[in-house]
Amino acid sequence: MARHDSNTIIKLADDTTVVGLITDNDETAYRDEVRDLAVWCQDNNLFLHVIKTIVDYRKRRTEHAPILINRAVVEQVESFKFLGVHITNKLTWSKHSKTVVKTARQNLFPLRRLKIFGMGPQILSRFYSCTIESILTGYITAWYGSCSASDRKALLRVVCTAQCITGAKRPPIQDLYTRKCQRKAQKNVKNSSHPGHRLFSLLLHGKRYRSTKSRSKRLLNSFYPQGIRLLNI
Known part of the structure; x- marks a missing residue:
């Protein structure tokens, strides 16, 4: 658990990520958190890979002293891969969507090849769903909403090509995204222990959810505002 309220420690298997909210360029709490984590790992005979990187999301970036772990400098990069998703310091999704398109x-x-070998439409459709569609929709609720128009066209071209090969109509990426957002929002509403549960609050009449205020288009197109709009339909 993080020592400072402005920090969050995300743990999954052998992967640990420290996220810090830095205000007025005061990095003290974040640096303390990283130092405490390094000391804890050393005391518990755990080895930290210092090759791991830092991404700075601040709009106004200034030169700052490097962060050290075991006297080694942690590199600051423009993007990194977190649980299969490419996240950039500008919070744009072009790099991730291009990676998805390439893999698909x-x-x-x-x-x-399966079509050439004489496989039927049912097998072709199952292969598409298990391999290509699963790639296109991986973590889609996190990134698709803020994709650029050109990125969406590239994703759509993959679906259109697959339709030509299989001879069967495939659901558009937009429909899959909407469906997954709605299902995830419904799960968050039912799960009171989910961190995002409190963001789904009913209005006084109890029929619609309170809309999330957003000053930027990026936030407006993110999952929680989208999920609330879908639940209110």
């Missing part, structure tokens, strides 16, 4: 296109080749 690679799986179009075995789909074509």
Whole structure:
């Protein structure tokens, strides 16, 4: 658990991420958290890979002293891969969507081969759902809402190519995104222990959820505002 309220420690298996909210360029709490984590790992005979990186999301970036772990400098980068999703310091999703398109296109080749070998439409559709569609929709609720128009067209072209190969109509990415957002929002509403549960608050009449205030288009297109709008339909 983080020592400072402005920090959050995200743990999954052997992967640990420290996220800090830095106000007025005061990095003291964040640096303390990283130092405490390094000391705890050392005391508990755990080895930290210092190759791990830091991404700075602040709009106004200034030169600052490097962060050290075991006297080694932690590199600051423009993007990193977190649980399969490419996150950039500008919080744009072009890099991730291009990676998704590239991987999905690679799986179009075995789909074509299956058709040449005489596989029926049912097998082709299952192969598409298990390989290509699962790639296109991986963590889609996190990134698709803020994708650029060109990125969405590239994703759509993959679906159109698959339709030509299988000979069957496939659901558009937008429909899959909407469906997954709605299902995830419904799960968050039912799960009171979920961190995002409190964001789904009913209005006084109890029929609609309170809309989330957003000053930027990026926040407006993110999952929680989208989920609330879908639940209110």
